[in-house]
Amino acid sequence: AQSVTQLDSQVPVFEEAPVELRCNYSSSVSVYLFWYVQYPNQGLQLLLKYLSGSTLVKGINGFEAEFNKSQTSFHLRKPSVHISDTAEYFCAVSSSGGSYIPTFGRGTSLIVHP
């Protein structure tokens, strides 16, 4: 079984400040890790994914995440946020074998203030 914990339900930040959204996972097997973004009244869009190789993964819109196997974490970062980054962010994990069906965290609401 696998699970995901997003440590913050809401993260307020000022425009142009850096931000980190935290995600921890648990799994008994090797994993794939994902971050998705959901803008209001829309479906989810894939921001970035870690499958293997370099632990630092770059995604769209200037976001990046680092896979830390020893700490079972996959935190999402952006050095300078914009108002348009205001959205819900979901971390997800799937096993690297089997059905690959992802398990999602409960989401972190990023609120960017001017």
Place this chain on the structure above:
Amino acid sequence: NAGVTQTPKFQVLKTGQSMTLQCAQDMNHEYMSWYRQDPGMGLRLIHYSVGAGITDQGEVPNGYNVSRSTTEDFPLRLLSAAPSQTSVYFCASSRTGVGYTFGSGTRLTVV
């Protein structure tokens, strides 16, 4: 490409009614899934399919049925709607199972 298309976008049902939420994808993806999204709960898996003719239950399958007769379509059936099924429903598909494309959702209210 249309991607993943969900219909309807909004629906109001009375308790006890049945209905089918439609999901179609035009990307020839093998993997398809249905999730429900509730405030503070994230996305919870209802049912999924790894190919035509193959379906399996997810975390919250009770009250829902699915079938996968073609690669393109994966309808979700509510057998007898209950207020607890008020939610936003998302269909998603993937070619390899790694990284999903989501539809825009169906907002369902059961009164």
